[in-house]
Every structure is written in structure tokens, then in C-alpha cells.
């Protein structure tokens with residue numbers, strides 16, 4: 001239990017909301033909760049989702065193809081120039097190509113955003129999965145695509161802001177938040193994490209979630225090798241690059257998961273440059289690839305980790321039904337948008353491209369299977385619906401969100417705890433049931 005939680009528990013008399021799930025009185029920041037008409041909010045959000053989904057077609061596919069070209073060109077120009085001398089432009093382009101391939105292209109295709117309008121070309125059941133060849137051709141990164149699909153599409157999207165959400169930064173960083181160490185050492189730890197998180201934390205943790213998913217699909221419960229059942233604390237604690245032996249072997253993690261990307265980026269590509277153009281080209285290429293790796297970790301951290309973290313966003317005690325009014329409300333009040341681009345403009349697309357299209361996080365969480373173009377159209381409309389229903393809709397510069405995220409990581413601030421007494425009871429579901437029965441199919445479609 002963190003110091004903040006202890007403080008809340010120790011309070012006598014009425015408990016004001018914010019720090020405790022058991023609050024009995026709403027704080028001014030939470031006063032809006034009492035006035036929400038859940039069913040009316042749900043019906044407005046669902047109607048808009050259906051409308052946007054029905055509008056998707058050739059324009060969305062053409063837009064995807066344009067963004068794929070931008071991402072590929074970033075990589076190609078980066079590769080073509082990095083060997084000559086170590087320079088920031090090549091490094092930035094290599095980093096940008098890697099970040100956008102993940103955050104924009106793979107992310108939206110893996111959610112099924114183009115299953116229909118691409119006529120099967122970009123299908124979530126084929127993209128990057130099933131073979132090493134498909135992974136290399138579609139999306140080769142530190143994470144295994146199958147593992148990403150389970151961790152992100154299912155656990156994160158269905159359990160946003162709950163303990164079962166593997167991306168709940170406040171919970172994952174509890175050891176650092178509660179540590180007695182100095183602020184300087186906490187910032188240094190966060191700095192290390194920002195530069196390395198994709199391979200150090202994200203790839204192993206997504207792989208762990210895939211392993212747990214496979215165990216549960218067989219109808220089994222997770223156990224240690226000696227037959228002892230795993231505690232919920234063990235199941236919720238994030239796996240790191242050193243966490244081998246419990247959920248997976250070192251050979252599986254370093255060979256199957258991390259190996260292909262490491263080999264391509266730090267062995268094969270510099271070797272090709274060296275064989276074609278000599279020792280200096282090999283050296284410049286290798287150093288550029290390493291620096292681009294650090295930068296791409298930091299850039300994707302800036303766009304991804306900051307989406308759901310900050311003292312002004314909520315976390316929740318109980319699980320809720322997908323597509324319920326509570327589900328939709330949680331996606332809004334536990335997500336932050338960044339600066340968004342104007343639909344149909346070059347500068348709008350460029351803004352969204354550099355933000356990894358994660359600047360529409362509210363809209364993406366309401367309907368994860370829409371296209372990037374749909375999110376541009378949706379943002380002003382969702383903002384208007386939230387205003388109508390008095391549901392807080394947060395949109396700020398990504399740099400402000402970074403500051404708020406780091407404050408949570410080092411324990412300076414805490415997320416708001418949504419009070420249980422104000423949960424819309426018909427929408428809640430048994431927490432245990434929600435964890436044990438991960439859905440096999442995406443149920444939270446805009447089309448439903």
C-alpha cells in the first residue's frame with residue numbers, strides 16, 4: 001500500500017473522493033460524476049461510432065497507404081544516409097520510421113481498423129502473425145506481434161485504468177514511487193527506462209501476457225514449476241528483460257522475441273553497409289542504429305506512456321462490461337489527447353504522424369477499430385458530446401502530459417481514484433471473471 005493510500009484509509013469521518021475508492025463525498029473535481037446520464041451518453045457515443053464506421057472506405061485506405069509511404073521513406077532515407085557520417089537527421093528519420101510503423105500502422109491494422117476497407121490486404125489475423133517471415137515483412141520490432149495483440153488489444157483496451165491493465169503506469173512503478181531513495185535517483189531510473197523501455201520492459205511483459213493467455217485458453221491456472229499457484233501480485237507485476245524462468249525461458253525471450261530485431265538492426269544492416277562501402281560505413285551505420293534505437297524508445301515513450309497517466313486522469317477498482325456506458329465514460333476520463341491536426345491537410349497529417357496518431361487517444365479508446373482518418377473526423381464531435389454530458393475531456397500538449405507522467409512515475413502525484421459508490425452498478429462485472437476469461441474476439445467495435 002502506498003503512503004497516499006495509507007493516508008486515505010486513516011481518515012476518519014466522510015472520505016472525500018480523489019485518493020480513495022471508498023470515498024463517501026465527491027470532491028469539487030469529481031462533482032460532474034453525480035450528474036452524468038449514463039444511457040444518454042452511451043447512445044450518443046455509439047451512434048457516432050456507427051456513423052464513422054459506415055463512412056470508412058477507399059479514402060481511409062488511400063490515407064493509410066500515404067502514411068505507410070511516409071513511414072517507409074523515413075526508414076529508406078535514414079538507411080541511405082546514415083553510413084556517410086553520424087548525423088542527427090538520419091538518426092531522427094530511422095527513429096521516426098520505427099515509431100510510426102508501430103504506433104500508427106501496426107497499431108491500427110492489428111486492431112482491425114482496415115479489415116473491411118482494405119478487402120483483406122491489411123487484416124489483423126494475418127498482419128505480422130503466424131511466421132517469422134510475416135513478422136519481418138509486416139512489423140519487425142522488439143515485441144512479438146501475437147504478444148502485442150493480447151497485451152494491448154485485449155488487456156489494456158478492456159481493462160483501462162484497472163489493476164488488470166498491464167499499462168497502468170502508477171501501479172507498475174509502485175516500487176519506485178514508494179522507494180525511500182532520493183528524487184535524483186528516481187529521475188535517473190525513469191531516464192534509463194525512457195531510453196530502453198521497449199526491449200527492457202515492453203517486449204518481455206507483452207510476452208508474459210501472451211504466455212498467461214495461452215495457459216488460460218487451455219483452461220488451466222498459472223502455477224510455478226513446483227505446482228504452487230501464482231499470487232495475483234505475481235500475475236500483475238510487470239515482467240522485465242531479466243524476468244526469465246517464471247513465465248518464459250531466456251532462450252525464448254532472447255531468441256524468439258528479441259533476437260530477430262536485434263539481428264536485423266545491429267548485425268545485418270551495419271554488415272550490409274560495411275560490405276558495400278567499407279569499415280567507416282559499418283561503424284557509422286552501427287552507431288547511428290544504436291542512437292536511433294535510444295531516440296525511438298524515447299519518442300515512443302513520449303507518445304504512448306503519457307496517454308493514460310497524470311493526476312487529472314482516473315483509475316478504477318472494479319471491471320466493467322465492454323461497450324457499456326461506464327466503459328465509454330472510462331475511455332474518456334482515463335485518456336488524454338494531445339494537439340490534434342486539421343483533417344485533410346498536410347500539416348494536420350504531419351502533426352499526427354509525429355505524435356504517432358496517439359494524440360487521438362480518447363477517440364481511439366472509444367472505438368479501437370477505426371481508421372486514422374476517422375479519428376481526425378471524430379475528435380471535434382467527441383469533444384462536443386463530452387461537453388454536452390459534462391464529462392471531462394482532456395487535451396494538452398504532449399510535453400505537459402510528459403511532465404504529468406513523470407510526476408506519477410516518481411511518486412510526486414497520484415492518479416484520481418474513481419469512487420466505487422458512484423459507479424453505475426449495472427455496468428460492472430466480476431473482477432475475477434474479467435481477468436480469467438480474456439475475450440478471444442474484439443467485441444468493442446465501432447460497428448456494434
Ligand SMILES: [Zn+2]
Nearest residue numbers: 111152364368
Ligand atoms: Zn490501441
